[in-house]
Amino acid sequence: MSLFWYLLVMAGVTYLIRMLPLTLLQKKIQNRRLRSFLFYVPYACLAAMTFPAILSATESPISAFAALVVAVAVGFAGRGLVTVAACACVTVFVVERLLALL
Numbered sequence: 061m062s063l064f065w066y067l068l069v070m071a072g073v074t075y076l077i078r079m080l081p082l083t084l085l086q087k088k089i090q091n092r093r094l095r096s097f098l099f100y101v102p103y104a105c106l107a108a109m110t111f112p113a114i115l116s117a118t119e120s121p122i123s124a125f126a127a128l129v130v131a132v133a134v135g136f137a138g139r140g141l142v143t144v145a146a147c148a149c150v151t152v153f154v155v156e157r158l159l160a161l162l
Contacts, residue, residue, distance in 0.1 A: 123155035 089095050118124045131148040139147075 118152050119156060120159055122159065123152045126155045127151040 089098070114128055115121055115124045118127070127148040130151040131144050134144045134147045
């Protein structure tokens, strides 16, 4: 029964966090600095959640870092998401095999 109450409280808190800004801030935000900050929040949160997982997803942090470097380089080259992911996977595979030989 207590699990139900925990879920109910968590749902309520999540709802309030999303509902309050929508109801309290109905005018367009004019401050350029605040708008810029709010624009980059999703990207910063995504990076903060995925970066630790990237470095711990493989057997060796060396192969994870190599794949990260390759993925960033391929991404900056303007390639699509599937190409970036495929290049990162191939990099992990090759580096893991090279590390196994050593």
